[in-house]
Amino acid sequence: xxxxxxxxxxxxxxxxxxxxxxxxxxxxxxxxxxxxxxxxxxxxxxxxxxxxxxxxxxxxxxxxxxxxxxxxxxxxxxxxxxxxxxxxxxxxxxxxxxxxxxxxxxxxxxxxxxxxxxxxxxxxxxxxxxxxxxxxxxxxxxxxxxxxxxxxxxxxxxxxxxxxxxxxxxxxxxxxxxxxxxxxxxxxxxxxxxxxxxxxxxxxxxxxxxxxxxxxxxxxxxxxxxxxxxxxxxxxxxxxxxxxxxxxxxxxxxxxxxxxxxxxxxxxxxxxxxxxxxxxxxxxxxxxxxxxxxxxxxxxxxxxxxxxxxxxxxxxxxxxxxxxxxxxxxxxxxxxxxxxxxxxxxxxxxxxxxxxxxxxxxxxxxxxxxxxxxxxxxxxxxxxxxxxxxxxxxxxxxxxxxxxxxxxxxxxxxxxxxxxxxxxxxxxxxxxxxxxxxxxxxxxxxxxxxxxxxxx
Numbered sequence: 347x348x349x350x351x352x353x354x355x356x357x358x359x360x361x362x363x364x365x366x367x368x369x370x371x372x373x374x375x376x377x378x379x380x381x382x383x384x385x386x387x388x389x390x391x392x393x394x395x396x397x398x399x400x401x402x403x404x405x406x407x408x409x410x411x412x413x414x415x416x417x418x419x420x421x422x423x424x425x426x427x428x429x430x431x432x433x434x435x436x437x438x439x440x441x442x443x444x445x446x447x448x449x450x451x452x453x454x455x456x457x458x459x460x461x462x463x464x465x466x467x468x469x470x471x472x473x474x475x476x477x478x479x480x481x482x483x484x485x486x487x488x489x490x491x492x493x494x495x496x497x498x499x500x501x502x503x504x505x506x507x508x509x510x511x512x513x514x515x516x517x518x519x520x521x522x523x524x525x526x527x528x529x530x531x532x533x534x535x536x537x538x539x540x541x542x543x544x545x546x547x548x549x550x551x552x553x554x555x556x557x558x559x560x561x562x563x564x565x566x567x568x569x570x571x572x573x574x575x576x577x578x579x580x581x582x583x584x585x586x587x588x589x590x591x592x593x594x595x596x597x598x599x600x601x602x603x604x605x606x607x608x609x610x611x612x613x614x615x616x617x618x619x620x621x622x623x624x625x626x627x628x629x630x631x632x633x634x635x636x637x638x639x640x641x642x643x644x645x646x647x648x649x650x651x652x653x654x655x656x657x658x659x660x661x662x663x664x665x666x667x668x669x670x671x672x673x674x675x676x677x678x679x680x681x682x683x684x685x686x687x688x689x690x691x692x693x694x695x696x697x698x699x700x701x702x703x704x705x706x707x708x709x710x711x712x713x714x715x716x717x718x719x720x721x722x723x724x725x726x727x728x729x730x731x732x733x734x735x736x737x738x739x740x741x742x743x744x745x746x747x748x749x750x751x752x753x754x755x756x757x758x759x760x761x762x763x764x765x766x767x768x769x770x771x772x773x774x775x776x777x778x779x780x781x782x783x784x785x786x787x788x789x790x791x792x793x794x795x796x797x798x799x800x801x802x
Contacts, residue, residue: 348529348631349596350564352623353504357487365528365632373405374486376516379472380410382491382509384427389514400435401520404617407439407481408432409472410451414443415463415735417455418745425451439481441469459749462708462734470704470736473497473585473674477577478706480616483607484599485623489516494674494763496587499565499595500580502603502622506594527593529564530555530633534571536640541798543684544579545676545761545781548586549645551637553655561591563632568598568625571639577606578680585675586763589652598625644784644796646759649776650767658784661794667756669694669789670770671730671782672701673741676761679710681782685761686721688786688800689728695792699750700725700732701739708734730789743771752777759788 347355347362355363357371378386391398400406408428413421425443432440433447443451445465454463469475473494476482484502488495491513498505508522516522532551538544552559565587572580584595597603599622611618646661648654671677671685682702702708711722725732733739733749740750741762752758752771758778760770765777780788783797790800 377490385510386513394518474703480611480614483620497585499584502599528632533569543781544582557653647779659796668758669698670760673762677703685782694729694789
């Protein structure tokens with residue numbers, strides 16, 4: 347069996363499963379956030395009763411992160427709905443934006459968008475919070491009410507996005523009926539050359555198979571190129587499985603995985619026991635292809651979908667209005683460090699916005715020193731508009747006062763993960779997806795730029 351099949355077999359109590367089979371699986375973690383959480387709660391109470399209790403409080407993780415730092419009253423209300431439910435149910439894993447369990451969230455627009463407005467428990471984007479706080483464990487089942495839940499596949503976990511109805515059912519039963527997906531294997535060889543990042547790998551692959559090329563399939567990543575990658579690189583690739591239509595992404599478990607997970611479960615007091623699934627010699631794939639990482643070049647996904655692949659070096663005529671770095675796939679500390687490598691000692695030519703994925707990233711950028719300066723200061727000195735309010739922000743548009751949102755027709759190069767029309771705001775805008783290196787180089791020139799002009 348493939349890695350996905352082995353996890354689904356175990357979770358359904360079966361010795362073996364085949365693609366296409368429908369199986370009931372026991373859920374290890376359910377995650378929801380401020381956009382889908384209220385709807386999920388509504389379904390749960392409607393179907394199981396006003397006073398019903400969730401199946402297991404320690405398996406529910408609630409993370410406000412999407413429409414947080416906005417004066418929109420309905421968005422603020424959503425966070426209050428989550429807090430009330432957490433209080434009713436006694437849920438321990440709620441990463442609230444405020445510290446008062448009986449309080450109400452209200453963003454203070456008069457204080458501006460760049461200075462921190464959150465309490466001690468707030469974390470930021472759900473998909474980066476989950477691994478940071480020890481909720482992603484090898485061999486387990488994770489469902490989340492967000493399409494990019496597939497990012498946790500980097501940790502040898504079956505992780506996928508679901509709707510509010512399925513999530514409400516899980517809250518009451520701890521189970522879900524799943525069709526076992528076929529598996530596509532992407533075997534990575536060679537080493538990435540200077541200027542090339544994990545984002546280029548996934549953009550190249552999506553361009554190869556199309557933005558619907560993995561529809562309801564598991565994308566399994568193997569090979570020496572995979573084992574050479576750190577966990578942030580694997581998360582970047584797994585995050586965008588959904589951009590190819592994938593049901594989930596799946597990586598093998600190695601020592602890097604174990605070290606990462608054990609450190610974070612110990613640090614946060616989350617459950618430390620887990621059982622990875624190992625690779626079989628006789629796996630069956632619907633698709634199997636080898637990719638040589640040494641041959642990849644900086645890549646851009648062009649408007650209007652992630653499958654529109656072009657090389658950055660071929661796009662120097664495309665003039666830009668904005669650059670953006672942030673989100674679950676592009677707002678990790680390593681992403682900002684790569685960005686800072688390029689802009690250090692230089693100045694951006696276009697409006698450039700930086701939104702760390704988590705409050706931990708904010709802290710690390712302020713604490714990391716290069717030549718006597720914090721990386722945070724290096725970014726601001728280059729003209730990057732940084733915010734301490736870690737969140738999804740403009741990655742998915744949001745209310746009009748969202749930091750970095752495209753409120754008029756613009757051309758934006760972004761380290762985020764999705765570029766369908768209207769994704770970052772105005773429907774007439776064009777969003778170009780690229781690595782932090784490429785976004786940084788393009789911010790310096792005001793046009794789509796191959797970062798190898800700056801990275802040797």
